[in-house]
Amino acid sequence: MDNRDKGLRKALAHREQQLPEMPADLNDRLMQRVAVAPRRNRRMVWPWVAAACIAAVISIVLMPPRDSGTDVTQTREYVASNVDVKVDKVTTADTMKVVAKDVPAVAEHKAVCRTQQVAVVSKPQPAADTVAVALATPAKQAPLEYVTEDGKKILLATNPERLKYTPEEIDKLKERVRQKYLELLQLETEIFEATQGQLSAMNEEINNK
Amino acid sequence: MDKETEELIAGLMTQSPQAQQQLLRLYGRMVFAQIVRMVTRQEDAEEIYQDVFVKVFGNIASYDEGEASLSTWINRIAYYESISFLRKRKDRLMYVDDRVVNFDGILEQQVDDTLDNGDEKTVLLIERALKFIPPSEQAIVTMFYFDDMSIKDIAYITESTSAAVAQRLSRTRKKLYHVINSLQNDDR
Structure with missing residues (x-):
């Protein structure tokens, strides 16, 4: 034992003697308190709750809700609801318009006939690309607007692609589009006639029952 | 660690009242002296004394015999309970800084x-x-x-x-x- 600082040791010993003593019943009181106190439930719930909240936030951030439906789906539903089972009341032109909405082949000539609005296009066209022309027959075609300068007819450059072609080339393109569209109509007519046959057979079965 | 201390700790782990009383007999006075030399008021020291041993009984599983002896571990809890009490009391006595x-x-x-x-x-x-x-x-x-x-x-x-x-x-x-x-x- 270190004998240094004798004065300090004496002072500390004297001080300790003056401090209050431990009561005799203190331990009994403590045991009573321990006996009465409920045992601590060691299971902690809050970490699990916190983990569940974090997992929910992560799942929402990483997996956002998907869209409920597409325009094509809605269009198909519209087509299904508008096709009349009684064949004699359905006109060819009306059916063409309705059926043609779902024809994917329309997309093939979309790039070529950007200058002309086709009524059977399935997706809505942006406003910048829309030109107010609907082709049913050449006679019903609305005239393109020309702006004349020095007596020459030029097309409105609403679409920059027009500037690539001369007026003669554009006329040829238009003729080609018209021919393609007629072929499309013929194809759709054949589809309609085939469908018509099936529908009439179904009608006969229903009527016979 | 000797066998008696091992048995004592084993009894405390099972919350045995006999083991708890044995612990109080062995280290109670030491802990009370540690507390009262810092807190000085007897009522406060008694309250802190009980808090210390409630904590000892509840956390006996965290005692690591490799770090310190059982008495030193209990002293540590008593020291910090006393310090916490003094901080809450915001002791207004002036001490030399x-x-x-x-x-x-x-x-x-x-x-x-x-x-x-x-x-x-x-x-x-x-x-x-x-x-x-x-x-x-x-x-x-x-x-x-x-x-x-x-x-x-x-x-x-x-x-x-x-x-x-x-x-x-x-x-x-x-x-x-x-x-x-x-x-x-x-x-x-």
Whole structure:
């Protein structure tokens, strides 16, 4: 034992003697308190709750809700609801318009006939690309607007692609589009006639029952 | 760790009342003395005493025999419960701050000569000077000089390092010397 600082040791010993003593019943009181106190439930719930909240936030951030439906789906539903089972009341032109909405082949000539609005296009066209022309027959075609300068007819450059072609080339393109569209109509007519046959057979079965 | 202590800890793990009473018999007085030298008021010391052993009984599973002995581990809980109590109480007693003491200007020899002087007058002066030292430093000095604890154990109790405890002891001795000089000047 270190004998240094004798004065300090004496002072500390004297001080300790003056401090209050431990009561005799203190331990009994403590045991009573321990006996009465409920045992601590060691299971902690809050970490699990916190983990569940974090997992929910992560799942929402990483997996956002998907869209409920597409325009094509809605269009198909519209087509299904508008096709009349009684064949004699359905006109060819009306059916063409309705059926043609779902024809994917329309997309093939979309790039070529950007200058002309086709009524059977399935997706809505942006406003910048829309030109107010609907082709049913050449006679019903609305005239393109020309702006004349020095007596020459030029097309409105609403679409920059027009500037690539001369007026003669554009006329040829238009003729080609018209021919393609007629072929499309013929194809759709054949589809309609085939469908018509099936529908009439179904009608006969229903009527016979 | 001896067999008796192992059996005692095993009983405490199962919350055995007999083991708990045995623990209180072995270490109760030591803990109460540790608390009351810092807190001084008996009612407060009794309350903290109960809190300490409730914590000991509830956390006995966290005791690591490799770090310290069971008594040292209990002392640590008692020390920190007392410190927490004093912080909540916002002790308004004035203690000598480190900033007012010129530690570099005080020679070790001067401190040794003063604190080693065992005459009654000097011992009384030292006892008065101890009241101007913060409770945490009083506890460290008492553990070292009165309880004869090692610096390593004191470092564990105060959650410090041995070097920090040694430095703290040296500065506290110089602070005592400074206060004793001030008291002597006031008495003249």
